[in-house]
Amino acid sequence: MTIKRRLIISYILVFVVPIMMTAFLFLFSAGGLWLFTQSGNHVFVESPTQFNRATEAVHHVVFRSIRAGQTDPSGYTWVIEMFSPQQSYVILKEDNQTYYEYGNGKLASRIKNIPAYVQDRGLTESNRDTYVRSEDGQYYYYEKQNIDGHVYSLYFLSQEMPHGTDEAVERATRGTIIAIILSFFILLALTIYLLTHFVLRYMQRALDLLQLGSTHVREGDLRGHLYYPHDDEVKPVVEAFNMMTKELNQSLQERQQAEENRKELIANMSHDIRTPLTAIRAYVEGLMDNVANTPEKQERYLKVIQKKAADMDRMINQLFLFSKIELGERALPMEEMDLNRVVAEIVYENEDGWQRDGAVVTLSQSGGTLPVMGNAELWQRIITNLVSNSIKYKTDSIVQIQINTAKADGRISLVVADDGPGVAPDVLPRLKELFYRTDKARSRTGDGSGLGLAIVARAVELMGGTLTFCLVEPHGLCACLELPEKKEEEPHE
Structure with a gap:
């Protein structure tokens, strides 16, 4: 029974009870008169x-x-x-x-x-x-x-x-009046008590339940779920409370996971940066100690130092971009852009370098424009990370990479597929994890930081899209990105 219905019943009873009391007093008085007539007394x-x-x-x-x-x-x-x-x-x-x-x-x-x-x-x-x-x-x-x-x-x-x-009548009358007054107040007090108990006891149970839930939240227990069996005005409040604790618990878990990710990020990046830094120091000491005593050795040492410095620069850039992605749109503002044009420019700018690294990139685009909300820096990193990942783990001297763009059902897709060795099927769900390396799944190891595909996943998510990985037959890996199409706003009249 709802609180509203209980209140209505209480109001009705407040109106009906005085009528019942009047009838009761009338019958009481009539009974008193009848008893008086049967007693042999007279007026x-x-x-x-x-x-x-x-x-x-x-x-x-x-x-x-x-x-x-x-x-x-x-x-x-x-x-x-x-x-x-x-x-x-x-x-x-x-x-x-x-x-x-x-x-x-x-x-x-x-x-x-x-x-x-x-x-x-x-x-x-x-x-x-x-x-x-x-x-x-x-x-x-x-x-x-x-x-x-x-x-x-x-x-x-x-x-x-x-x-x-008529002294006997007066005594009977006084007794009747006293009995009527006492009966009136007793019945009135009983009615007030019962009606108050009828409404407040029902509400008190709901308040006690919410207080219990609040106590659990204050003590840090966000896993509890309040059960309220009645379908009344309190039920939406209890459901909102359960939703709040569920979201708080989820937010806390995400916060703890983010903290763990930051700790892991710092630990892994420290380890990854220390490796090329150690190599640079060793080769510099070799130059200073005149270990490289010929022009050929000196040139080889300098090239190694240059490569290790480039690796450090790449890892620092990855870390910096990842931090910007974590900050969201404040650090990487979104704007309307044509995906066909952005992808074509990125491929044109990097095509020669990719060919030197053993990648043949083929671009196939749908006609017209593909309007999306995105960020040019993010798209640059998405394309280069996906292509670099294919180059890094290729087993042949040349890897074929196909980049396609399309539009269907209000969604815009970008597909990057290679003919490399691919990965084991059970590895696909983990490719977007931070610092996950597929060394055991690939035929050879790479020197990546483990941030590449994680950055791609978070960049796509920041732009409102989704990223999925699948295998290519007979071998290879495919990354499929889907984003909502940017609708043109109707002009205001």
């Missing part, structure tokens, strides 16, 4: 005011019962018989025929004190005639009504009694 009239109240009660009960079809006096005589039979005298007549008489018959002679013209006059237009009189401590009440073609007459006579004769 004594001590003033005209009390007589008027007594006749009003008798009038309502008697005539309403008759109008309801209950002509048998046993249904309403209980209200008449509450009054003292010594003090009162009551007669009921139907068409001038007496069918009920109660009280002190000695008072019957005083009926003549009611004027004959009052008793004999016809009914008024309202089918009702009433006569009330009070004199010398004597009270008279006379009423007749026309009900279903019959004239019913009520005579009620009473003589004033000394004050204090």
